[in-house]
Amino acid sequence: MPEALRFLTRTSGRTQLDWTDWLSYVYLVFGLFLMFGPVLWIVMSSFKTQSGLSDFPPTFLPYGQKTVHVTGHEARLPLYRVKKPDGSTRELAELRRIGLTATMIDPAKPDEEMPVNIKDREKTSELRVATENYTELFGKLSFGRYLWNSVFITVVATLITLLFNSMAAFALSKYRFKGQKTVFLLIIATLMIPPTIILVPNFLVISNLGLLNSLWGVIWPAVATPTGVFLLRQYMLTIPDELLDAARMDHASEWQIYWRIVLPLTAPALAVLAIFSVMWRWNDFLWPLIVLSRSELFTLQLALNAFQGELQTEWNYLLAMTVITIIPVTLVFAFLQKHITTGIASSGVK
Amino acid sequence: MSHRAQKDSDQARANPLGQALTWLPRLLEPVMRFAQRVLGTRRMPWLFLTPNLLIFGTFTFLPIVINFYYAFTGGVKLFPSERPFTGMENMVTLFDCRDYFNPSTCRKDIFWQAVFNTAKFAVLQVGLMVVFSVITALVLNKKIIGRGFWRGVFFYPVLLSPVVVALIWKWILQSQGVLNGLLIGVGASPTEWLTSANWMFFWVILVSIWAHMGFYTLIVLAGLQAIPKDLYDAAQMDSASPWRVLRRITLPLLMPNLLVVIVLALIRAVQIFDEVFVLTGGGPGTATTFLVQFIYQTGFASEIHLYGLAAAASLVLAGALLVLTLLQLKITRGGEIRNSDAEGGAGHA
Structure with missing residues (x-):
């Protein structure tokens, strides 16, 4: 075997694909299927009607049962292909069904009702994209409310994060003062304390501050991120101090130096932090779950969790809602993928 | 200016x-x-630091102190002044076992079940995930067409929220789901994945690997790219086989990076909660109940809120994390604050 391997690798020229390359591409295509497949499946499923979702085995494309409008009946009736005893098939619409027998009518002759054993019929389906799963969301389930809560938390928390963290990073990178090192170490130390281990006392703090069942109760604990301070400080260290001194000569205030000079020059690092912050806050689950118990304050994540836990889950709406939740993250991914991946690779921060 | x-x-x-x-x-x-x-100008840096320190103080440092207080007091009241001091009672309750290797002999059997589940999960998930991450990073490090695209492919699930991850897989695994559909398609018999304890544990591991692998792949990839190219050139001169190159050059030089990845992944794994909670609710039975879920349920979700017991369990979790963090610091050679430390124990900032 090693002989064979050596032979294979030796024959491959620089431009020619060798066997490891082929194996790599097979692996990558398999990975593509595995990583995107589940997401694609949920997107396809979200366009199926309730009845299309209950089809088993499931189809890839959204098929729904054909319905027909019959004079004398207000609602559209589901269509079936019925096998008659003489071997012929007819398309009939179902009026009602009791046990194993369905009462069906011919759409062309609405007066003539006939009993059909449900074994003798099958659904007629057609390709139907159920966009109503999406459009009805806003009326039903107060989806707009959840969307607003999520957007509010994400946007406000990110803005405050950028402001507070850049202020701290500015102090830690552009000044020399007593206790500076201690403060920096203290902030870095908070990295070692994950929110999961201080849930109970944080709950007390939040309720003492009157922030229980308030969106601000989710925002405030999240806005001081050690990761953000660290990221921005490292970046600000590269800004030459002469710029600041020159501005001081011109009687600029410290605050002006911060936002007119340092902040604009930190824009690339701020952008990375903004992307991270948006993802963190949009995806947050455990802390909002504890702070927000009133359903009108639910974020999208909490609403999704609540609906999937219900006894009669309406999967067609749940799937549509899931897809909408994925959209912003996917957009961030599509346009900023390079920033995120290089950001992570160089800082080890997620 | x-x-x-x-x-x-x-x-x-x-x-x-x-x-x-x-x-x-x-x-x-x-x-x-x-x-x-x-x-005055001299005090300005402190003003710049104030908002951040205020928030860290209120929502991180103060809670750490209070957590100890909770752990050593009893009752069901939230406010510390109304809680009677009970000393080690919470800890004793948690650790009251006749046989530590058999959770059903413990007074808090769910706690021990959660401890064992968490340990089992952490070892299996991290072990498998690191293997897959290294393989993927090795492939991505080759001269392939569209490397940026492929890197993105494996990274994409990292951005999805835990709730979404759980829902995606719940939809796939349900008894009338696409997985059973495919199984029937190839002539196999469908399985009730969501109600089988063993299968569910397997899927929880697989789903969490699916969701987090891309992140670690990137870190391993950065490590691979730091290996000097001339070593590979020399290997090619000697016409060493790819397998030999991997064993003699790549893996040994990747080791420090890999150790960091393993500890980081372990720190995350022992805190597993969100996606499992939504996917399985801890079930079937207690098959996928992990430590954080025990804390959440004891402190917040059950009818009687046993804050003291939850805080005590938090201390146990904190102890495990402390050991892992110290290990990480030792690996990254302590004192100096390196980039990889920024990840720290937090995972999410």
Whole structure:
């Protein structure tokens, strides 16, 4: 075997694909299927009607049962292909069904009702994209409310994060003062304390501050991120101090130096932090779950969790809602993928 | 203001991101000018630090202290002054076992079940995930067409929220789901994945690997790219087989990076909660109940809120994390704060 391997690798020229390359591409295509497949499946499923979702085995494309409008009946009736005893098939619409027998009518002759054993019929389906799963969301389930809560938390928390963290990073990178090192170490130390281990006392703090069942109760604990301070400080260290001194000569205030000079020059690092912050806050689950118990304050994540836990889950709406939740993250991914991946690779921060 | 600085800040204000960044500080300008007059320039850095430190103090350092207080007091009241001091009672309750290797002999059998589940999960998930991450990183490090695209492919699930991850897989695994559909398609018999304890544990591991692998792949990839190219050139001169190159050059040189990845992944794994909670609710039975879920249920979700017991369990979790963090610091050679430390124990900031 090693002989064979050596032979294979030796024959491959620089431009020619060798066997490891082929194996790599097979692996990558398999990975593509595995990583995107589940997401694609949920997107396809979200366009199926309730009845299309209950089809088993499931189809890839959204098929729904054909319905027909019959004079004398207000609602559209589901269509079936019925096998008659003489071997012929007819398309009939179902009026009602009791046990194993369905009462069906011919759409062309609405007066003539006939009993059909449900074994003798099958659904007629057609390709139907159920966009109503999406459009009805806003009326039903107060989806707009959840969307607003999520957007509010994400946007406000990110803005405050950028402001507070850049202020701290500015102090830690552009000044020399007593206790500076201690403060920096203290902030870095908070990295070692994950929110999961201080849930109970944080709950007390939040309720003492009157922030229980308030969106601000989710925002405030999240806005001081050690990761953000660290990221921005490292970046600000590269800004030459002469710029600041020159501005001081011109009687600029410290605050002006911060936002007119340092902040604009930190824009690339701020952008990375903004992307991270948006993802963190949009995806947050455990802390909002504890702070927000009133359903009108639910974020999208909490609403999704609540609906999937219900006894009669309406999967067609749940799937549509899931897809909408994925959209912003996917957009961030599509346009900023390079920033995120290089950001992570160089800082080890997620 | 100097000419160049003026130009830089003008440039920043010209683009929309810069504009969005500067309107907030601009509003604060009068306040801060006043503050500088009162405090003096020398105290300004502290003013800049105040908001951050205030929040860290309120939502991180203060809670750590309170957590200890909770762990040593009993009752069901939230406010510390109404809680009777009970000493080690919570800890004793948690650790009251006749046989530590058999959770059903413990007073808090669910706690021990959660401890064992968490340990089992952490070892299996991290072990498998590191293997897959290394394989993927090795493939991505080759001269392949569209490397950026492929890197993105494996990274994409990392961005999805835990709730979404759980729902995606719940939809696939349900008894009328696509997985059973495919199984029937190839002639196999369908399985009730969501109600089988063993299968569910397997899927929880697989799903969490699916969701987090891309992140670790990137870190391993960065490690691979740091290996000097001339080593590979030398290996090619000697016409060493790919397998030999991997064993003699790549893996040994990747080891320090890999150790960091393993510890980081372990720190995350012992805190597993969100996606499993939504996917399985801890079930079937207690098959996928992990430590954080025990804390959440004891403190918040059950009818009687046993804050003391939850806080005590938090201390146990904190102990495990402390050991892992110290291990990480030792690996990254302590003192100096390196980039990889920024990840720390937090995972999410």
